[in-house]
Amino acid sequence: xxxxxxxxxxxxxxxxxxxxxxxxxxxxxxxxxxxxxxxxxxxxxxxxxxxxxxxxxxxxxxxxxxxxxxxxxxxxxxxxxxxxxxxxxxxxxxxxxxxxxxxxxxxxxxxxxxxxxxxxxxxxxxxxxxxxxxxxxxxxxxxxxxxxxxxxxxxxxxxxxxxxxxxxxxxxxxxxxxxxxxxxxxxxxxxxxxxxxxxxxxxxxxxxxxxxxxxxxxxxxxxxxxxxxxxxxxxxxxxxxxxxxxxxxxxxxxxxxxxxxxxxxxxxxxxxxxxxxxxxxxxxxxxxxxxxxxxxxxxxxxxxxxxxxxxxxxxxxxxxxxxxxxxxxxxxxxxxxxxxxxxxxxxxxxxxxxxxxxxxxxxxxxxxxxxxxxxxxxxxxxxxxxxxxxxxxxxxxxxxxxxxxxxxxxxxxxxxxxxxxxxxxxxxx
Numbered sequence: 410x411x412x413x414x415x416x417x418x419x420x421x422x423x424x425x426x427x428x429x430x431x432x433x434x435x436x437x438x439x440x441x442x443x444x445x446x447x448x449x450x451x452x453x454x455x456x457x458x459x460x461x462x463x464x465x466x467x468x469x470x471x472x473x474x475x476x477x478x479x480x481x482x483x484x485x486x487x488x489x490x491x492x493x494x495x496x497x498x499x500x501x502x503x504x505x506x507x508x509x510x511x512x513x514x515x516x517x518x519x520x521x522x523x524x525x526x527x528x529x530x531x532x533x534x535x536x537x538x539x540x541x542x543x544x545x546x547x548x549x550x551x552x553x554x555x556x557x558x559x560x561x562x563x564x565x566x567x568x569x570x571x572x573x574x575x576x577x578x579x580x581x582x583x584x585x586x587x588x589x590x591x592x593x594x595x596x597x598x599x600x601x602x603x604x605x606x607x608x609x610x611x612x613x614x615x616x617x618x619x620x621x622x623x624x625x626x627x628x629x630x631x632x633x634x635x636x637x638x639x640x641x642x643x644x645x646x647x648x649x650x651x652x653x654x655x656x657x658x659x660x661x662x663x664x665x666x667x668x669x670x671x672x673x674x675x676x677x678x679x680x681x682x683x684x685x686x687x688x689x690x691x692x693x694x695x696x697x698x699x700x701x702x703x704x705x706x707x708x709x710x711x712x713x714x715x716x717x718x719x720x721x722x723x724x725x726x727x728x729x730x731x732x733x734x735x736x737x738x739x740x741x742x743x744x745x746x747x748x749x750x751x752x753x754x755x756x757x758x759x760x761x762x763x764x765x766x767x768x769x770x771x772x773x774x775x776x777x778x779x780x781x782x783x784x785x786x787x788x789x790x791x792x793x794x795x796x797x798x799x800x801x802x803x804x805x806x807x808x809x810x811x812x813x814x815x816x817x818x819x820x821x822x823x824x825x826x827x828x829x830x831x832x833x834x835x836x837x838x
Contacts, residue, residue, distance in 0.1 A: 425838070687732070
């Protein structure tokens with residue numbers, strides 16, 4: 410007779426159970442410290458292009474897009490290296506390259522800044538992927554949603570610290586000094602992760618038995634089936650995983666577009682120095698939302714529904730006419746940010762086995778950074794042509810349409826006789 414599964418804990422008890430898992434407190438602490446330089450990279454490049462090089466928002470968006478496209482390109486193969494070589498060996502290129510590349514970015518003309526930003530992104534320390542991969546392995550399933558929610562809250566803590574520090578360094582010293590500091594900080598982050606060396610594989614290797622789409626090609630006597638990476642698309646992909654990636658992409662798109670819009674609003678008002686404070690309020694709101702979401706017994710809604718609400722909450726930002734009003738209007742969307750991102754990461758972790766966990770989480774990182782790479786130049790182009798208000802509206806419309814389309818397709822795929830993912834108690838589609 411099977412042992413009954415304990416229901417997930419709620420409230421503060423859910424977080425106490427997560428932090429009681431050996432090694433989790435250290436992982437979270439190092440994750441926060443490692444992400445601070447990472448979170449300041451986009452705003453540092455934006456300040457360099459607009460203030461240091463005298464270019465427009467579209468050109469600034471293209472540089473941040475180059476950085477995030479590099480991250481999207483690098484995440485899957487970095488995850489592959491982690492799966493096959495181990496974390497410490499996979500981190501060596503990042504530790505060596507980060508100070509060199511960010512210093513080169515600080516000294517580059519605009520035409521050279523684009524490829525330098527791309528390479529810096531491709532070799533960035535994969536802190537987001539590593540932390541989330543470790544959570545999926547170390548934390549018991551009943552506490553995993555709370556663990557991912559707490560991770561998203563701590564990501565927001567990094568965003569609260571990173572951009573204000575960059576703005577402070579850029580306005581009080583020089584933006585190029587901030588870029589060099591980011592490179593050094595990224596290298597130190599890689600060293601910290603290598604020292605911690607969290608466990609990224611469980612004892613039992615394989616995909617969940619209740620997900621046929623993922624198990625294909627990962628089991629059986631032929632070891633060559635453990636190497637689906639030679640195919641154009643990984644064989645472990647399923648509709649449920651694609652839905653999680655689409656959610657991550659849409660959330661990142663609306664967030665990156667909003668970042669450009671916020672900066673454009675404050676620059677138009679002559680209050681660039683307040684960018685860090687608005688971002689801090691945004692991050693605090695996201696942290697509160699993530700804490701509430703992770704303390705619930707079950708997810709409040711599916712990831713795609715959360716994405717739809719996030720897009721809707723972005724629309725009022727188009728009405729911001731003062732720094733105070735802008736700060737207040739970012740709060741509703743902030744409350745939905747961490748729940749949306751954490752629910753998609755949790756969904757990926759629950760749908761993949763150890764043999765490809767690093768690559769699957771890498772693709773989640775790629776989807777997120779692809780959204781950032783598109784949202785920034787899209788919002789920048791609209792801000793240049795019609796004003797900051799248009800930037801908020803266009804990214805909200807695109808992300809909202811993506812959420813509604815994804816929900817419609819999943820509803821159609823769930824007709825009787827069809828399955829899109831594992832039979833699971835996890836939230837989301």
